[in-house]
Amino acid sequence: MAEIVWTGANGADIFDEANWDLSNSPVDIIDPNISIDDDVIIASSIVEIPQLTGQQRFQVGSGFTITVDDSEIRLTGGSNDGIGGPNGSKLPAGLEGPILDIKNGSFVEVFFIVNGVQMNIDETSSVIFGGGGNPVNSSVIDIQDGGTVTFENETIDAFNAEHLRKVSIDGDPAEEGVNMLIEMRQDGVPTIVAATDPVIPDDVIVSFESSMESVQVGETVNLSWVVGEDTVSLSLDDGTGPKMADFDPEDLDGNLDVTLTETTTFILKGISESGTEEELILKVLVKTGQVSGITWTGADGTDIFEESNWDLANSNVEIIDPNVSIEDDVFIIDAIVEIPQVSAQQRFQVASGYTITVDNSTIRLTGGSNDGIGGPPGFRLPAGPEGPTMNIINGSSYESYFIVNGVQMNVDATSSAVFGGGGNPVNISAINLEPESTLTFLRETIDAFNTEHLSKITVGGAPAEEGINYTIESDGAEGCVITTISDDPLRITNIIRDIEGNIVIEWNGKPGTFYAVDFSFTLEEGSWEELIDSVTDEAIDDTFAPESKVIFYRIREQE
Numbered sequence: 001m002a003e004i005v006w007t008g009a010n011g012a013d014i015f016d017e018a019n020w021d022l023s024n025s026p027v028d029i030i031d032p033n034i035s036i037d038d039d040v041i042i043a044s045s046i047v048e049i050p051q052l053t054g055q056q057r058f059q060v061g062s063g064f065t066i067t068v069d070d071s072e073i074r075l076t077g078g079s080n081d082g083i084g085g086p087n088g089s090k091l092p093a094g095l096e097g098p099i100l101d102i103k104n105g106s107f108v109e110v111f112f113i114v115n116g117v118q119m120n121i122d123e124t125s126s127v128i129f130g131g132g133g134n135p136v137n138s139s140v141i142d143i144q145d146g147g148t149v150t151f152e153n154e155t156i157d158a159f160n161a162e163h164l165r166k167v168s169i170d171g172d173p174a175e176e177g178v179n180m181l182i183e184m185r186q187d188g189v190p191t192i193v194a195a196t197d198p199v200i201p202d203d204v205i206v207s208f209e210s211s212m213e214s215v216q217v218g219e220t221v222n223l224s225w226v227v228g229e230d231t232v233s234l235s236l237d238d239g240t241g242p243k244m245a246d247f248d249p250e251d252l253d254g255n256l257d258v259t260l261t262e263t264t265t266f267i268l269k270g271i272s273e274s275g276t277e278e279e280l281i282l283k284v285l286v287k288t289g290q291v292s293g294i295t296w297t298g299a300d301g302t303d304i305f306e307e308s309n310w311d312l313a314n315s316n317v318e319i320i321d322p323n324v325s326i327e328d329d330v331f332i333i334d335a336i337v338e339i340p341q342v343s344a345q346q347r348f349q350v351a352s353g354y355t356i357t358v359d360n361s362t363i364r365l366t367g368g369s370n371d372g373i374g375g376p377p378g379f380r381l382p383a384g385p386e387g388p389t390m391n392i393i394n395g396s397s398y399e400s401y402f403i404v405n406g407v408q409m410n411v412d413a414t415s416s417a418v419f420g421g422g423g424n425p426v427n428i429s430a431i432n433l434e435p436e437s438t439l440t441f442l443r444e445t446i447d448a449f450n451t452e453h454l455s456k457i458t459v460g461g462a463p464a465e466e467g468i469n470y471t472i473e474s475d476g477a478e479g480c481v482i483t484t485i486s487d488d489p490l491r492i493t494n495i496i497r498d499i500e501g502n503i504v505i506e507w508n509g510k511p512g513t514f515y516a517v518d519f520s521f522t523l524e525e526g527s528w529e530e531l532i533d534s535v536t537d538e539a540i541d542d543t544f545a546p547e548s549k550v551i552f553y554r555i556r557e558q559e
Helices: 156-162 446-452
Strands: 003-006 039-043 046-049 057-059 065-069 072-075 082-084 099-103 107-110 118-121 126-129 140-143 148-151 167-169 180-184 190-194 205-210 214-216 220-227 231-237 242-244 253-259 264-272 277-287 294-296 330-333 336-339 347-349 355-359 362-365 372-374 389-393 397-400 408-411 416-419 430-433 438-441 457-459 470-474 480-484 492-497 503-507 515-520 529-535 538-541 552-557
Touching: 118 126, 140 148, 156 180, 205 264, 205 277, 220 231, 220 264, 220 277, 408 416, 430 438, 446 470, 446 480, 492 552, 503 552, 515 538, 529 538
Parallel strands: 003 039, 039 065, 046 072, 057 082, 065 099, 072 107, 099 118, 107 126, 118 140, 126 148, 140 167, 214 277, 294 330, 330 355, 336 362, 347 372, 355 389, 362 397, 389 408, 397 416, 408 430, 416 438, 430 457
Antiparallel strands: 148 190, 180 190, 205 220, 220 253, 231 242, 231 264, 264 277, 438 480, 470 480, 492 503, 503 538, 515 529, 515 552
8 A cells, every 4th residue: 555654764854755665655755835645654753843934834635644653743943834735625614635643642743734634633642733823724623532632822712712613522513511621731821631521620719809900009909709619718818928818608709908009919729628729819000100011121131021121010911921911011112122032933922902112122033033923812903803003113123023813013104124934924914004114024025925915004004005105026035025105295305515516406206216307597487407317316416506506406207
């Protein structure tokens, strides 16, 4: 039977032909995004998917099967790559792509699956998806009782919104509490556990709330809580040590008024009859009169993910970690900020409804970073719901690999933005460019921009139209540069006479447009003559001006 079989003879790279036995197959190339039209066998092995340019996939043709048996597939080098079928394949609607069977204690880590993959996970195996946004893309998953799936960059809400309908348990639709559970790891990452009869633990603490999220110095807040039926002990710690907290034995609720002079984190801890312990944490911000938000200080360097580089005093935000939502406005003013390379593709994530202001500042990628800025999973533009707003203003320079999850980026006339990623760097997001701003894609050709991104761009609030409100040209390599066209009326912006009597004339020319300059000594009708043509935004009169005490000029756009 024709098939290709993993040998690992030359290492662990999944795309190295020398690691495969191809002798029983017509396949002779194992390259990213090139379909393998044969069955694939990986048994008792460790295989690695390395970091490649852009997002790539180990691609198998429609109707073929990838078998992962007692094996491990893992991402390496910050890989954001995955496994998929040919373009045009999609599930559940069909056309079907390849089948991916994961069995006998196998572990598979991918950034995504795409294009019609039917992933089957047996009761002994597990899968991790590293990607956010839509890591199970036009594909489906069936999990046997006992199998697990983990989404490292998808919240529970995002999973329920985007992926729940794509998952079945032993062939039946996935239903939380019926045939599967969603559990949170200690680091806050959701894991899907398939179980035919899941045991749902009772809450020790049902809720813990404050009447106000923030107060002025000396104001009072009311803390309230509700506990579970089996809770026997409750304590509250405001940072000075735990103290017993009361709750009504029938209504199972309690509350306490607290007067605050400083920002305080409260820890409510409950213990059940069975000895199960649970803690809920609540922070109440005491404002100092300044505007709420987090502000960049750069006190400890330039790393955007380093908390000590931010002033958090006027915010409830405590953590600045990749893919963890900042639920407050963000201010970067008169600063240089760097987005470093972190594991896989990550994002500086700001919650929906908040604003990132980049004012007279530079944001740039470092260390080969393929990271970016985004909103929480589940947010998208133009269809909505909207994510955060990012305003790049006052001569700022912005560079990231991508923006994702409903970001509305606004670039003013004095600023510029650069995207380093290929594939889809403006991902379910939108950009408004003010006239005279620039936008650069380092890995998107002009054709790719027109196909993928033109519909996501506005200029001064109007749809982007080439030649009307922007021009586009190749950067001479893999990318392209978009230059917006000024909407100001044509006018002379500067005119000077040098020491030799020559006149230098400057005007607000549009990119890609040529102009002619006329001169007159009297302004009388019929006195105008052409000085020069086919110039863009500057001309020099070294012929007539040196001999004249009075001379007039006008600029006109050439047809």
